Amino acid sequence: MANTSENQVIVFAVYELVEQMQVLLTMLSRLIRLLLRRRRVNNIVGSSYSMRGKIPAQVRNLTYIIGTSDNICRKNLRMNMDTFSRLCYLLQNLGGLGPTRHVSVTEQVALFLHVLSHHEKNVIIQTNYRRSGWTISKYFSRVLNAVLKLHNIMLVQPVPVDEDCEHQRWNYFQGCLGALDGTYVHVRVPLTEKPRYRNRKGNVSVNVLAVCDVNLNFVYLLTGWEGSAADSRILRDAVTRPNGLSVPIGHYYLVDNGYTNGPGFLAPYRGTRYHLIDFGVGTNTPQDFREYFNLKHSKARNAIERAFGILKSRWGILRSASYYPIKIQNRIIMACCLLHNFIRTTNDFDPEENVVAQEIIRKNPDRSYAVIQSVEPSDEWTAWRDTLAMNMYNNWLRERGM
Known part of the structure; x- marks a missing residue:
């Protein structure tokens, strides 16, 4: 009986050893197949991954x-x-x-x-x-x-147009700081928020308010407003913010008919030809002081349109909606505008390559001077615009010998 039990133990031990050998052989075969597969992949790719x-x-x-x-x-x-x-x-x-x-x-x-x-x-x-x-x-x-x-460094300080200005677009607008307008930038938002962001053209976008100087550099930016928001409402928000748009009294920006003609914001005459394509030679020349003012106004205010064109041409991410959250998309728009300024003041290939930036860290703008705190129409401002338009028109007539 003892021999029988010993034989059974030996048989069981042999069986267990055989099973372990089978497991080891299986693992070894899998390892060999894996190495061969990697060798085939490396032969196709040309180099091993590391x-x-x-x-x-x-x-x-x-x-x-x-x-x-x-x-x-x-x-x-x-x-x-x-x-x-x-x-x-x-x-x-x-x-x-x-x-x-x-x-x-x-x-x-x-x-x-x-x-x-x-x-x-x-x-x-x-x-x-x-x-x-x-x-x-x-x-x-x-x-x-x-x-x-770096927004305090990259945003420029506007310089008002002075009496010695020889630029034909700006020489009549003494005291002007630049031009102001809004532009749509396509964004991607959740389905429930699309109605708020859908603009008058039917696209889902944000309405970006931007201000540029005569050299097409951005002075102020306000992004985040939905595409359905009106331009005048966004401007009022920018002016009333604690650190918003600062317009010193006695100076102004050029705006289009979408904004109120009031202190600090010079708009063209409504109901009168305005766009450059409407003017020409012969009978298409300005017929009165209002039309001539609108012509000069359109030529100067075109600076903000050109700035938007350069901005979107340079940064492809602004030409179509991205998949970032809406907060990040607004920050990207601001970053693109800041980099636009940096390139224009340092890059030798930009159209305004002769504008060289002073490498001085600009601190927060001094608000000790009096600034405009509201956007409201004013009879006094309208009368000043009429006087400016009449002077511009009379000078033009004298130059033509009329």
Whole structure:
């Protein structure tokens, strides 16, 4: 009986050993198949995947964009190499943007500008910069916050038109600070909020109020209002805000017929030809002082329209709705306007390349002077506009020998 029990134990031990060997063989065969599969994939791709192997490709891509030529840098990031270096310096030293263990400041700024310039989706930037989607989203938000911190530096201080101005668009508007208008920027919002954001053209957008100076640089921005909001209502909100639009008494901005003609805001005559396409030679020349005033007003106020055109032409993300939350979309619009100013004052390729920025940190504007605190019509202001229009028309007639 003892021999029988011993034999049974030995048999069970052999069976258990065989089962373990089968498990080991199965695991070994799976490992061999996995290695063969990886070898086949590597043969197709041409190189094995590794975190260390990604670094040279990232360096080559970044060097090609920002270190090859101004033309390539401008095509990809909308600025030349010198302007890009200055922007990185400001963001790092004044905007609080710093490098991390794996991503430098230059790469953070480059991928941020790439998204704004071409409205590239996250998956496309992943391929171009060899980064994960989470990494791209993280550093996009960081650079966005750093750019907005520089608003006191990038927003310009308007300079009023003086008596010595020789610019034909502005020489009649002494004391003028620039032009003001609103523009629609398409956004993506939840279905329940679309009626509020639908503008008069039927598109879902925000109504952005912007003010620019004579050099097409933005002076003031107010974004966040729904597309259904009226321009005059947004202007009243901008003027009454604690840190809103500041218009010193005695100065003014040019506005269109969508706004009230009152102190600080000079509007054209209503019911009279205004747009440049309406004027020409012969019988299409201005027939009275109102028409001539509207013609000169339209030529000068066209500055804000040109500023909007340059802005949307430069930043592709403003030409179509993005998938960011509405709060982030509004911050992106502000960042695009700030970068517009920075490029125009430093980039050698912008139309206003002769305007060189003073690299001085501008503090908050001094509000010790008296400013306009409401947007209301005024008989006195209307009479002043009539006097200005009559003087402009009489000077024009004298120049023509009439």
